[in-house]
Amino acid sequence: MTALLAATPAHLTVKIAYLSILPMLALLGGALVILVWSSLLRRPLETVWITSLTVLAATAALVLSLMQYFDVIHHGAHVAIDGAIVSDGFSAFVAVLVSAAVVVAALVGDGWLQQETIRGPEFHVLVLVSASGAMVMGAANDLIVVFLGLEILSIALYVLAAFNARRRQSGEAALKYFVLGGFSSAVFLYGIALVYGSTGTTNLPQIASYLAQNYVLHNGMLLAGLALLLVGFGFKAAAVPFHLWTPDVYQGSPSPVTGFMAAVAKVGAFAALLRVFVSSFGLLRADWQPAVWVIAVASLLLGASVALVQRDIKRMLAYSSINHAGFILLGLQAGSTKGVEGSLYYLFAYSFLALGSFAVISVVGGPGDGRHGLDRYRGLARRQPWLAGALALFLVAQAGIPPTTGFWAKLEVLQAAAGAHSYALAVIAMLSAVIAGFFYLRVVVLMYSPAGATGDGAATGTIVDTVEPARAVGDEGEPVGVAPGGEAGSGAVALLEADTGESAEPLVIPGTTGIALALCAGATVVLGIYPAWLTDFAHQATLLFHP
Amino acid sequence: MSVPYQWDIVLSMLLFSIGAVGVLVRRNILVMFMCIELMLNAANLAFVSFARHLNDVAGQAIVFFVLVVAAAEVVVGLGIVVAMFRRRRGATADDFHLMKG
Numbered sequence: 033m034t035a036l037l038a039a040t041p042a043h044l045t046v047k048i049a050y051l052s053i054l055p056m057l058a059l060l061g062g063a064l065v066i067l068v069w070s071s072l073l074r075r076p077l078e079t080v081w082i083t084s085l086t087v088l089a090a091t092a093a094l095v096l097s098l099m100q101y102f103d104v105i106h107h108g109a110h111v112a113i114d115g116a117i118v119s120d121g122f123s124a125f126v127a128v129l130v131s132a133a134v135v136v137a138a139l140v141g142d143g144w145l146q147q148e149t150i151r152g153p154e155f156h157v158l159v160l161v162s163a164s165g166a167m168v169m170g171a172a173n174d175l176i177v178v179f180l181g182l183e184i185l186s187i188a189l190y191v192l193a194a195f196n197a198r199r200r201q202s203g204e205a206a207l208k209y210f211v212l213g214g215f216s217s218a219v220f221l222y223g224i225a226l227v228y229g230s231t232g233t234t235n236l237p238q239i240a241s242y243l244a245q246n247y248v249l250h251n252g253m254l255l256a257g258l259a260l261l262l263v264g265f266g267f268k269a270a271a272v273p274f275h276l277w278t279p280d281v282y283q284g285s286p287s288p289v290t291g292f293m294a295a296v297a298k299v300g301a302f303a304a305l306l307r308v309f310v311s312s313f314g315l316l317r318a319d320w321q322p323a324v325w326v327i328a329v330a331s332l333l334l335g336a337s338v339a340l341v342q343r344d345i346k347r348m349l350a351y352s353s354i355n356h357a358g359f360i361l362l363g364l365q366a367g368s369t370k371g372v373e374g375s376l377y378y379l380f381a382y383s384f385l386a387l388g389s390f391a392v393i394s395v396v397g398g399p400g401d402g403r404h405g406l407d408r409y410r411g412l413a414r415r416q417p418w419l420a421g422a423l424a425l426f427l428v429a430q431a432g433i434p435p436t437t438g439f440w441a442k443l444e445v446l447q448a449a450a451g452a453h454s455y456a457l458a459v460i461a462m463l464s465a466v467i468a469g470f471f472y473l474r475v476v477v478l479m480y481s482p483a484g485a486t487g488d489g490a491a492t493g494t495i496v497d498t499v500e501p502a503r504a505v506g507d508e509g510e511p512v513g514v515a516p517g518g519e520a521g522s523g524a525v526a527l528l529e530a531d532t533g534e535s536a537e538p539l540v541i542p543g544t545t546g547i548a549l550a551l552c553a554g555a556t557v558v559l560g561i562y563p564a565w566l567t568d569f570a571h572q573a574t575l576l577f578h579p
Numbered sequence: 580m581s582v583p584y585q586w587d588i589v590l591s592m593l594l595f596s597i598g599a600v601g602v603l604v605r606r607n608i609l610v611m612f613m614c615i616e617l618m619l620n621a622a623n624l625a626f627v628s629f630a631r632h633l634n635d636v637a638g639q640a641i642v643f644f645v646l647v648v649a650a651a652e653v654v655v656g657l658g659i660v661v662a663m664f665r666r667r668r669g670a671t672a673d674d675f676h677l678m679k680g
Contacts, residue, residue, distance in 0.1 A: 176641050183648045187655050194659050201677050203663040210656050211611050215602050217652070218618035221645060222595055225625035229588070232633050234641070280678045 049112040052119035055093040055127040062089020063160040070153040083142040086156040090134035097127030118173035121576025126170025137292040140391040143542030162188035166300030175234040193285040205284025212277040220264025226257030236312040268301035272330035282350035291390025295383035331358030332464035362445040366452035373574040374444035381437035388552030392423040411483025420479045431472040436560035587628035595621035
C-alpha cells in the first residue's frame with residue numbers, strides 16, 4: 033500500500049477543500065483545546081473560562097459556516113473529500129443553525145452547572161462534540177458519513193443524558209436512550225447495507241444516478257433498506273412509532289441537555305433524512321411518501337393528544353416535540369423544494385423555542401433540577417415576571433401564534449403540504465395544532481393565574497383557605513416571599529407565596545441563562561416580525577441544494 | 580466451488596433478527612448490549628458479502644468504520660451501566676421504572 037502510494041501519489045492523495053469542514057473542525061478544535069487546557073492545570077478550570085471558550089468556538093463555527101454559505105453562493109455547491117462531504121446551501125444552513133444552538137446551549141449549561149455546583153469541562157466538551165456530529169449529518173454526502181455523524185451526535189448525547197450523577201433518573205434516561213439509540217443505529221446501518229447491496233454504492237449522488245439509470249421495479253431489498261433507514265431516522269427524530277424513548281429520556285436528562293437534545297439531535301436527524309430521501313431517493317418518492325404520511329399523521333395526533341394529560345412539564349414538552357416532528361415531516365412528505373425549505377425553517381424556529389423553553393425549565397426546576405410538575409408554574413408570573421414572560425413567549429410561539437417564528441414555521445410547512453396536494457395531511461396538521469395550542473396555553477394561563485387559584489383544576493396539594501393565619505405570619509418573616517418588582521413586602525403576596533409551599537423559595541436566574549433566554553426570545557420575536565430574512569435563507573439554502 | 584452470496588445475506592438477516600428480537604425481549608442490560616453488537620455485526624457481514632458480490636472494496640472498508648463506532652458505543656454504554664449499577668446487584672431493565680406515563 034505504501035509502495036502504491038509512493039508510485040502514484042497524484043491518484044491516491046485526496047484533495048481536501050477545508051472550508052467545507054472548517055465549521056466542524058472549529059467545534060472539535062474548541063473541544064480539544066478545552067480538554068487539553070483543563071487537564072494541564074492543577075486545579076479545575078473555572079467554568080466561566082470553559083463557557084467562554086465554547087461560545088468562542090461556536091461563534092467561530094458560525095462565522096465559518098456563513099463564509100461557507102457565501103462561498104457556495106459565489107462558486108456553487110461542490111463535494112469535498114472524495115465525495116464524502118458536500119458543501120452546499122443546505123449544509124451551510126444546518127451548520128449555522130447548529131453553531132447558533134451551541135452558543136445558546138453552552139450559556140444555558142453554564143447557568144445549570146453553577147446552579148448544581150458541578151465543575152469540570154466535560155459538559156461543554158460533549159456539547160461541542162455532539163454538535164459537530166449534527167453538522168456532519170447535515171453535510172454528509174455518503175450514507176456511511178451520515179452514520180458516522182449520527183454516532184458522533186448520539187454517543188456524546190448518551191453521556192450528556194447521564195450527566196447529573198446525583199439524580200437516578202438521569203442515569204435511567206441515559207440507559208434507555210443508549211439501548212434504544214444503539215438499536216436504532218444498528219437498524220439504520222442494516223438499512224445502509226441493504227441499499228449498498230442493491231445499488232452498489234453508499235454515495236448519495238451515485239445512488240440517485242443509479243436509480244435514474246436503472247429502472248428499479250419492486251426491488252424488495254432496496255425498499256427494505258429504505259424502510260430501515262426511515263426507522264433509524266424516525267428514532268432519532270422522535271417520530272411516532274419510534275418515539276417510545278422520548279418522554280422518559282426528556283424527563284430524566286438534565287434540563288439543558290434536554291433542550292440541546294430537542295434542538296440539535298432533531299436538526300441532525302432531519303437534515304440527513306431530508307437530504308437522503310429527497311435528493312437520493314427522490315425517484316422512489318411514490319414508495320416512501322405513503323410511509324412518511326402515516327408517520328407524520330401519527331406523530332401529529334399522538335404527540336398533541338398525549339401531551340394534554342401530562343403533569344410534568346418536561347414530559348409535556350417531549351410529546352410536544354413529537355408533535356413538532358410531525359410538522360417537520362410535512363415538508364418531507366411534500367418532497368418538493370418548498371417542502372425542504374419549510375422543514376429547514378421549522379427546524380430553525382423550533383430549535384430556539386426548545387432551547388429557550390428548557391432553559392426556563394432548568395431555572396424553575398431549582399437546585400437538583402428535580403421539580404418539574406406543572407403545579408410549580410402556578411403563579412410564576414408574580415414571582416418571576418421575566419422568566420414567566422419568556423416561557424410564555426416560547427410556548428405561544430410553539431402553539432403557532434402570529435408574530436413569532438412558530439407561526440411562520442407552521443405556515444411554511446402547511447403551504448408546502450398544500451402545494452403537494454396533501455390536503456388531508458394539512459387539515460390533520462391544523463387540527464393537531466389546535467389540540468396542541470390548548471396545552472401550551474394551559475401552562476401560560478397557569479403561570480399568570482394567581483398562586484393557589486384553581487386555574488384548570490389541576491390536582492395540587494395547595495388549598496388557599498386552609499392556611500392558618502399564624503403560619504402565614506411566620507412565613508412572612510422568612511425570605512420566602514422575595515419577588516421582583518417590589519411587591520414582596522405586601523402581606524397578601526407573602527401569604528399566597530406561602531401557599532405554594534416548597535416552590536416559594538426565590539428563583540435565581542443565572543446571568544448566562546439570562547443571556548441565552550434573551551437570545552432565544554430575540555430570535556423568536558425579531559425573526560417572527562421580519563420573517564423574510566430567515567425564509568430567504570432557507571429558500572436560498574434549498575436552491576443551492578446539491579445535486 | 581464457492582457459496583452463493585445470497586446465503587451470506589440470509590445468514591446476516593438471521594443474525595440481525597436474532598439481535599433485534601433479543602434487544603426487545605431480553606431483560607438483562609448486558610445481554611441487550613450483546614444483541615446490539617450482534618445486529619451491528621450482522622450488518623458488517625452483509626457489507627462484506629455484498630462487497631465480494633459487487634467486487635467493490637468500499638463495502639469492506641465500511642466494516643472498519645462500523646467496528647470503531649461499535650467499540651466507542653460499547654465503551655460509553657458500559658460506563659453508564661457501571662455508573663448505574665454501583666449500588667445494585669443485578670443488571671435488569673425492569674429495575675428502571677422511575678419514569679413512566
